[in-house]
Amino acid sequence: MSAVGDQLGQRRPVVEVGAHIAYQGQTWQVAALQGQRVYLLQENGTEKTLLLGRLFADPGFEVVGARAPDVVPQWGLFETVPLAAQQRALAWLPHIREVETGWPHPEGSREGQAMRPEYDPERWTLAQREASKAREMTSLGFTRVTRTTVQRMRFMYRKQGLWGLVDKRTVPTRGRCPTGYADERVVAAVLEGLRRQRGRSKGTVKGLQVLVGQILEDAHGRGVVELPSRSSFYRLVNVLADPADRAGRPARTATAPARASTAPVVLRPGEQVQIDTTRLDIMAVLEDGTLGRPELTIAVDVATRSILAAVLRPHSTKAVDAALLLAEMAVPQPARPTWPKSLHLSRAEVPYDRMLSLDERLEGAAARPVIVPETIVVDRGKIYLSEGFIAACETLGVSVQPAPPRRPQAKAVVERTFGSVNDLFCQHVAGHTGSNPQRRGSATAAEARWTIPQLQDFLDEWITCGWQNRRHDGLRHPVLPKTALTPNQMWAALITISGYVPVPLTGADYLELLPVRWQPITERGIRLDYRTYNHPVLDPHRGQRSGIASKDGKWEVHHNPHDARQIWVRLTDGQLHEVPWIHRDHVHRPFNDQIWRHIQTEVEQRGDRDQHEADLADALDQLLRRTRHPAGTEHNTRRRRTPRSGSTEAQLPDLPGQRRPLDTENTPAPAPDWSESLDDLITVDAAAETDTSEPEGAGVLPAEAGGYGLWDAEAEAEQW
Secondary structure (H helix, E strand, O other): OOOOHHHOOOOOOOOOOOEEEOOOEEEEEEEEEEEOOOEEOOOOOEEEEEEEHHHHOOOOEEOOOOOOOOOOOHHHOOOOOOOHHHHHHHHHHHHHHHHHHHHOOOOOHHOOOOOOOOHOOOOOOOOHHHHHHHHHHHHHHHOOOOOHHHHHHHHHHHHHHHHHHHHHHHHHOOOOOOOOOOOOHHHHHHHHHHHHHHHOOOOOOHHHHHHHHHHHHHOOOOOOOOOOOHHHHHHHHHHHHHOOOOOOOOOOOOOOOOOOOOOOOOOOOOOOOOEEEOOOOOOEEEOOEEOOOOOOEEEOOOOOOOOEEEEEEOOOOOHHHHHHHHHHOOOOOOOOOOOOOHHEHHOOOHHHHHHHHEEEEOOOOOOOOOOOEEEEEEOOOOOOOOHHHHHHHHHOOOOEEEOOOOOOHHHHHHHHHHHHHHHHHHHHHEEEEOHHHHHHHHHHHHHHHEEEEHHHHHHHHHHHHHHHHOOOOOOEEEOOOOOOOOOOHHHHHHHHHHOOOOOOHHHHHHHHHEEEEEEEOOOOEEOOOOOEEHHHHHHHHHHOOOOOOHHOOEEEEEEEEEEEEEEEOOOOOOOEEEEOOOOOOOOOOOOOOHHHHHHHOOOOOOHHHHHHHHHHHHHHHHHHHHHHOOOOOOOOOOOOOOOOOOOOOOOOOOOOOOOOOOOOOOOOOOOOOOOOOHHHHHOOOOOHOOOOOOOOOEOOOOOOOOOOOOOHHHHHHHOO
């Protein structure tokens, strides 16, 4: 046997007692060996004795089940492993030879060498030689070498040659399944999750892991299939996901070097609250049926990392939204009737009984903190530096601290919270847009189905059950750095030290936070943006001046720009009185200024003002009923097409005597349907079209679905 063949363990088949061989086309078992004779035996009892030379000369002789030696040693496979693993295997090779034969080198290179006595097979058993080799290799610096280790390496060398001495942990995977040993059910669930995410905006791998867990639970039941660890799941996604579908990092732009900033040291809830506004990464159905990204304004308590209040608005946030945010922080949030009992404050890890004895409003409240801020950190936005917001803070005894310009680090807590809201909430909502256009899906507009109020309900429930009960890395005590607390747990721990002081805000306090306008009280009531507000409480003050000379005798009116169904006016008794819109009973849902302006542009003004206002109210009610459908809201993103000059629509003649039918039900007249056939217009008498001397309405055909009547010369002649 050559040296290379010896090193690689490519040994020839051996004829030994118990081996099965093929001889003269039959299978025999070697029963005994005696000198040059071999005794063969078959299963039926047939015996045969012959010389070994005669056995080996048979053309059909072979050892059954023996592996044929490789013609060429697989040095290429050995060279695929790292160099350190090759050197380690070659270092083991002479030690294994010395244990088995007493010589560390092959036969051809033993001249001038003497066998060491401790490895002489004539003097010591194999087990004793293995123990001696283990002690020797340990003294040479080999780590954790025992007699069992030497025995295991010797067996591997006999079985695989030099390749058996290679550390298989360093061998690159060849021919192995790309998913490794992952559960096939998990692999199928990951592929299904990637399929569902295809075409949508890209989220994070954590979001995909949540989706895969839901798929496994729906398919196999809760807890039947266990998800792999986070690192294993990330590797599995990288193997299975198409490069275009992999969740990537958001695009970043070049900015100024980040300035070092330290988190403020806060010791009690409400000591510092950070407020900011951003666009939500969700495409929502607005109240006019169009699509848009709403604005999210949140207030985050630095001490507990709690989201004290969150307000969604369809368009730009106003000062009144920031002012109402203050009231929401100081007032307990009521739990929704559909929420589970686990989301009630009575089930939270807080001293509920003690707090309930101090504030009865906590009964039936949601499991969220009730904190009156001491200092509010805001950016230099217009809404946060407005007089209305500053006045609201002064009313509650809150100091406002503007952040330095171009220093987002001053509001690091709220800025990071926005990112968490996008990762933990937005990417699981239909209509997710992604954090930038590169991660936006192609079906974002098609899957958008939720309105602003629906998203607000979802967000409130997620804050209560998700954010407030999720362990936060920023809530760790220096003495117990490995224990992370939830915002609710941190709030409960701090109120036992700082205490709980309720702020009894009443309904009048909410009204005082609303924006103010100054309007006169006329005989018909109060006019505000083409809306009339009237109530008997205004009777003694109609046509009277308020006595405030600086406002030209006008009256103080408070209104909610997001719900214009009523206003509140301050009369001579100093109290705010509610005055409803005269069509409030007709419109069943709140609306805001944006949708009101949309209705004004969509409905043509006609008739007197009372009829016009009634038509607007009816059109508004129909629009809200259509756009506020709970689930699967339909929307139309196309703009109205205006007739261009020279088109057929612009060249249609004005028909004499044409009238729109009077609607006695205060409903808007139907719009002209230009899709109707124009054949009747072609047959109209030209002289009749130009004759306007006859009484209006003479010879007019009944209006069809399009709302138009046509001039009939015969009918007009019969009348004369």
